[in-house]
Amino acid sequence: MVGKTKKSSLILSDLNDDVLCIIFDYCSLDDLLNLFYVCKRFQAIIRRSTFLRRSLDLLLVGHRNQNAISYQRTIQNLSYHKRVKVFQNWCYGRYEEHILFHQSQFNPSKIFLEKEFLYKSHSGQLRKFARSKRHGEILYRRPIETYGEVRDADITSLSKTDGTIFIGRRNGRVKIISVDGNDENDPIDETNVSSNAYSGQRVESIDFSGDLFATSTLQRAALWQKRYELDMPYLDTVAELGEGFKCIRFSPNVDRMAMGKYKDASRRGLSLVDVATNDVSPLASDTSSIYDLQWKDNDVILTGHYDTTFRLFDCRTNCDELIWLDPYDLAIYSISYDGNFGVLCGMKYHCRVNLYDLRVPNKYIQLYFPKQRFRGAKGISSPAYQVVNDQSQLFIATDYNLRVLDFDADWAESKDYTNIFVHEMIVNASS
Structure with a gap:
């Protein structure tokens, strides 16, 4: 058998x-x-x-659109596996915090992020820092280049494209800086863009594309053209855009420019400029004050407001299509758009940053509260004056330092505020 x-x-x-x-x-x-x-x-x-x-369309780390801003800024090549893990860290608030460039005096910096470098202002000087790929190290602490002097008027606005930097100062003057080693083509002296030659109105916002420049104080907004006379370049006024604005930004096609007012009693704080005709048209966004704005594409504008809202405005329908409310009712000071679906908003207090997904209406994804190691003169912690990000790092410019949240940190403790009311009840019960 x-x-x-x-x-x-x-x-x-x-x-x-x-x-x-x-x-x-x-x-x-x-x-x-x-x-x-x-x-x-x-x-x-x-x-x-x-x-x-x-991982194609994951929030902040998606790679379908390789021309996205955050994709181009990321210094490390993230594998598909790593993208999934970093995405979870963004969503669950798992990050390692770094505090850089601590200073004893009040000085909110302006920052500009690239793949290999970070540009950071310090008073009147602009410094260029190399980014590091080493684990736990964000930047090399010594600047590789500096522009201007610390004793110059404070830098209040900053924009960079290719080898050209455009800065605005507190004293109402702007400066074009060439960083491609071809300084002889740009020996332009600082230009006063205030409403008159003798005033020193703070430059609130600037932008440029090619030889077309835009500036705004709270009293005057103008377009400028870079021209040459006897082979010497200078900025020539192209158009006066009327009263001043808090923030301005050219559209991706540079055929229009969005402008947000600091205060508007008629609640028409958002305007659009036709670059070809220089006509200014108020838009039907029901708001009185806009602190920052970004273009999503050539028809959609993302705006951060004093009235504690973040909005998506569509120029084709001339209305706010989506409105997100801050859960703590705080004003939005700054916006960073990743080029796909992610938007990070810097808030008025506590260096806090909100994460939003444009595909998820009426709800934030996560809140980030950096450690409160230094408080301002009135005992209230700093606003997030400017936020910029790549796919795994978030840079926050505050009153006295630069905060960096590194989300490529799987070992870090999770600080999850997806439901702030449940979180606060747990904290109160444990205390």
């Missing part, structure tokens, strides 16, 4: 790749992260068939 052979049981690794792909599609992100470390075969399948697709 022939003995019966024992039937071996089927395990997951016995299945072919096509079946595994179907199974992995039903797994949650946490399950996929666990399966990823089972064996090299699972790693290859999950990386190729699952993480590649799932």
Whole structure:
């Protein structure tokens, strides 16, 4: 009598790749992260068939649009697996905080982020810092280049495109700086853009594209053209845009410019300029004060308001299509748009930053509260005067330092404020 052979049981690794792909599609992100470390075969399948697709449109770390701002700024090449983990860290508030360039005197800096460098103002001087790829190190502390002098009037606005930097100062003057080593083509002296030659009105906002420049104080907004006379360049006034504005920004096609007022009693704080005709048209955004704005595309404007709202305005319908309310009813001081779906808003107090997803209406995704190590003169912590980000790092300019939140930190403690009321009840109960 022939003995019966024992039937071996089927395990997951016995299945072919096509079946595994179907199974992995039903797994949650946490399950996929666990399966990823089972064996090299699972790693290859999950990386190729699952993480590649799932990470395409993830908030802040998506790679479908490789021309997105945050994608171009990221110094490290994130794998599909790493993108999923960094995405979870953004959503769950898991980050490592760094406090850089602490200063004893009040001086909110202006910052500009690139893939390899960070530009940061210090009083009247602009400094260029190299970014570091080393783990736990954000910037090399010594600037590789400096422009201007600390004793110059404070830099209040900053814009950079390719090898040209455009800065505005507290004394109402602007300066064009060439950083491509071709200074002889741009020996332009500082230009006064105030309402008259003798006033020193603070330059609130600037922008430029090619040889077209825009400036605004709270009393005067103007367009300027870079021209040449006897081979010497200068800025020539192209158009007067009437009263001043708090923030201005050219559209991606540079055919229009959005302008936000600091205060407007008629509640028409958002205006649009036709660059070809220089006509200024108030838009039907029901707001009296706009602190910052960005273009999402050539028809959609993202605006941050004093009335504690963040809005998506569509020029085609001439209305606010989406409005997000801050849960703590604080004004929005600054906006950073990643070029896809993510928007980070710097708030009035506590260096706080809100994360929004343009695909998720009427709800914030996460709140970030940096550590309160230094308080201002009135005992209230600093606003987030300016925020910029790449796919894994968030830079926050405050009263006295630069805060950096690094989300490539899986070991860090999670500070989850997705439900602030539940979080506050837990904190109160534990205390």
